[in-house]
Amino acid sequence: MKLNEAKEKFIQTWGSLATSWGINRTMAMVHALLLVSENPLSTDEIMEALVISRGNANMNVRELMDWGIVKKELKMGERKEYFVADKDIWNVFKQIVKERRKRELEPLVSSLEELRQIDDKTADSKEFLKLIDNLSGVTSKANVLLDLAIKSDENWLMNKLLKLL
Amino acid sequence: MKLNEAKEKFIQTWGSLATSWGINRTMAMVHALLLVSENPLSTDEIMEALVISRGNANMNVRELMDWGIVKKELKMGERKEYFVADKDIWNVFKQIVKERRKRELEPLVSSLEELRQIDDKTADSKEFLKLIDNLSGVTSKANVLLDLAIKSDENWLMNKLLKLL
DNA sequence: ATAAACTTTCATTTTTTTTTGAAAATACAA
DNA sequence: TTGTATTTTCAAAAAAAAATGAAAGTTTAT
Structure with a gap:
C-alpha cells in the first residue's frame, strides 16, 4: 500500500467511525486530514483535498477549534489562515x-x-x-x-x- | 411535579441525549419508557404511549434486545409478547x-x-x-x-x- | 478612503436517516 | 386445513441533518 492510499483510507475510516458516535462525518474527516498532514493546511487546501465547499470547510474547522483539538496558525507575510491538529x-x-x-x-x-x-x-x-x-x-x-x-x-x-x- | 409528568420528561431527556451519542432517538425513548414502566409492555402499548407506528416500535424493541438491555416476556394464556427493560x-x-x-x-x-x-x-x-x-x-x-x-x-x-x- | 484577500453566514438544496403502514410471514387454535 | 392473532419486513414518504455557494462581513494594504 502506498502512503497516500493509506492516508486516504485513514480519513475515510475516521469519518465513518465518527458517525456512530454522533459526530459529523465531515468534521472527523477534516480532523483526520489535518492529523496526517505534515504541514498546516489552509481552508482552500482542505476544500480541495476533501472535495467540500468553502462553507462546510469553514464550519467544521471552526468546530474542531471549539473542541480544542485544532489550532489556527498564521504564516508570516501571509494573510490566509492555516490549521494544525494536535498530534498528541x-x-x-x-x-x-x-x-x-x-x-x-x-x-x-x-x-x-x-x-x-x-x-x-x-x-x-x-x-x-x-x-x-x-x-x-x-x-x-x-x-x-x-x-x-x-x-x-x-x-x-x-x-x-x-x-x- | 406529578409522577407522570416526570416520567414523560425523563423519556424526552433520554431520547435527546441519545442522539448526541449516535443512538436513535426513538430507540432511547422506548428504552426509557420500559425503564419507567412498572409492568412489561406490549408493542401496542409502546405504540400508544410514544405515538409511533407498529413498524417503528417493533424495530426498536428488537434492537434493544440485540443490545441485551431489554427482554421478551410471555404471559400465560396470552399470545402477545411483552417487553421489560433491565432495571439494574x-x-x-x-x-x-x-x-x-x-x-x-x-x-x-x-x-x-x-x-x-x-x-x-x-x-x-x-x-x-x-x-x-x-x-x-x-x-x-x-x-x-x-x-x-x-x-x-x-x-x-x-x-x-x-x-x- | 478604496480595493483586494480572505472569512463567515445562512437561505436553499441535497443527502441521509428515520418513520410509516400495508403486505407478507409466522404462530397458534379450532 | 382454515382462520385469526401477532410479528416482521420493506418500499415509499417524511423528517432531520448536512452541504452548498453566493452574498455579506471583516481585515489589511495601499
Whole structure:
C-alpha cells in the first residue's frame, strides 16, 4: 500500500467511525486530514483535498477549534489562515472526553436532579425515584472513571490500572 | 411535579441525549419508557404511549434486545409478547459499553493494523506510522479502562478508584 | 478612503436517516 | 386445513441533518 492510499483510507475510516458516535462525518474527516498532514493546511487546501465547499470547510474547522483539538496558525507575510491538529493523541482523547462530559454528562446530572422533584409518595413514585437514584449513581461513577482518564498522567494511569487488573 | 409528568420528561431527556451519542432517538425513548414502566409492555402499548407506528416500535424493541438491555416476556394464556427493560442501571451501563466496544473499537483496531501495511520508508511514512501507533496506544488504553468498568464488581471498582485519586 | 484577500453566514438544496403502514410471514387454535 | 392473532419486513414518504455557494462581513494594504 502506498502512503497516500493509506492516508486516504485513514480519513475515510475516521469519518465513518465518527458517525456512530454522533459526530459529523465531515468534521472527523477534516480532523483526520489535518492529523496526517505534515504541514498546516489552509481552508482552500482542505476544500480541495476533501472535495467540500468553502462553507462546510469553514464550519467544521471552526468546530474542531471549539473542541480544542485544532489550532489556527498564521504564516508570516501571509494573510490566509492555516490549521494544525494536535498530534498528541492521548491529549486529543482527553480533550474530547472533557468536552463531551461538559456538554452531555453535566446536563444529564441537572436533568436528573429536576426529576427528583415529584410531590406524591405512592409506591410508583418511590420506584421511579429509585430509578433516578440509580442513574445518578452510575453517572457519578462514570464521572470518576473519566476523571481518572483525564486528570492523571498517561503512564502513571496505565501502571496503576494494570496493577489493579 | 406529578409522577407522570416526570416520567414523560425523563423519556424526552433520554431520547435527546441519545442522539448526541449516535443512538436513535426513538430507540432511547422506548428504552426509557420500559425503564419507567412498572409492568412489561406490549408493542401496542409502546405504540400508544410514544405515538409511533407498529413498524417503528417493533424495530426498536428488537434492537434493544440485540443490545441485551431489554427482554421478551410471555404471559400465560396470552399470545402477545411483552417487553421489560433491565432495571439494574449499572448492568445496563456495562452492557452498552461492552457492545459498543465490540461494534466500534474492535473494527477500529483492525483498521489500524491494516493501515500499518505501507511499503515505502520515507520520512512522511514514518511520521504516519507514528500517528497510527499512537492511535493504537490510546485505543488499547481505552480498552483497559473499559475492561475495568465492565469486568469488575461495581463497589469493588469504586473503592479502588477512589483510593487512587 | 478604496480595493483586494480572505472569512463567515445562512437561505436553499441535497443527502441521509428515520418513520410509516400495508403486505407478507409466522404462530397458534379450532 | 382454515382462520385469526401477532410479528416482521420493506418500499415509499417524511423528517432531520448536512452541504452548498453566493452574498455579506471583516481585515489589511495601499
